[in-house]
Amino acid sequence: MKNNILLMGFMGAGKSTIGKELALSLSYSFLDTDEMIEKKEGREISQIFLQEGEKAFRDMETTLLKELGNIDKMVISLGGGMPIREENQKLMNALGLVVYLRTRKNTIIKRLEGDRKRPLLKGENIEEKVGNLMKEREPIYEKAACIFVDTDEKSIKEIVEEIISLL
Numbered sequence: 001m002k003n004n005i006l007l008m009g010f011m012g013a014g015k016s017t018i019g020k021e022l023a024l025s026l027s028y029s030f031l032d033t034d035e036m037i038e039k040k041e042g043r044e045i046s047q048i049f050l051q052e053g054e055k056a057f058r059d060m061e062t063t064l065l066k067e068l069g070n071i072d073k074m075v076i077s078l079g080g081g082m083p084i085r086e087e088n089q090k091l092m093n094a095l096g097l098v099v100y101l102r103t104r105k106n107t108i109i110k111r112l113e114g115d116r117k118r119p120l121l122k123g124e125n126i127e128e129k130v131g132n133l134m135k136e137r138e139p140i141y142e143k144a145a146c147i148f149v150d151t152d153e154k155s156i157k158e159i160v161e162e163i164i165s166l167l
Helices: 015-026 033-041 045-052 054-067 086-095 105-112 126-144 156-166
Strands: 005-008 029-032 074-077 097-102 147-150
Touching: 005 015, 005 086, 015 029, 015 074, 015 156, 029 033, 033 045, 033 054, 033 074, 045 054, 054 086, 086 126, 097 126, 097 156, 105 126, 147 156
Parallel strands: 005 074, 005 097, 029 074, 097 147
Antiparallel strands: none
16 A cells, blocks of 8 residues: 555545645645646636536546556545545545544534535535535545544644544
8 A cells, every 4th residue: 555645524624734734744745636626627626517517527536536546655635525436435545544534514514604615515505515415425434434533623733643643
């Protein structure tokens, strides 16, 4: 297995923020898959969803995971929906250690308040949308993860230290 750490979890779980700190602590590089796709495509994810739909975006995620096959010593922040595809789960596990940043629904809702960039949360009733998505994704995250770390009421430093202690 490669020496990479992949951070997985629901949107707002802190994957990018924690990932950057974890990478610094381990002297690894950091990569955010959503940012990479946006850079490659020259547009935001919300535009990709609008112009081509969710399936096209999920195809881009799978392609990116395949392209990352030779990397080493990297902390990778995965898009929240990336593990939905079984194929992606296999690619993720081949890339390194998958850490599930588990976060409660109320924490997610609080963190995403006012966030208008996330295409799957567009419109009304964010609480219901988050609840439904979490219900759908949590079993997938649990199946794909090697390590589970609860993030509620913990500082970034505490979460990073916990991840390192579990490696």
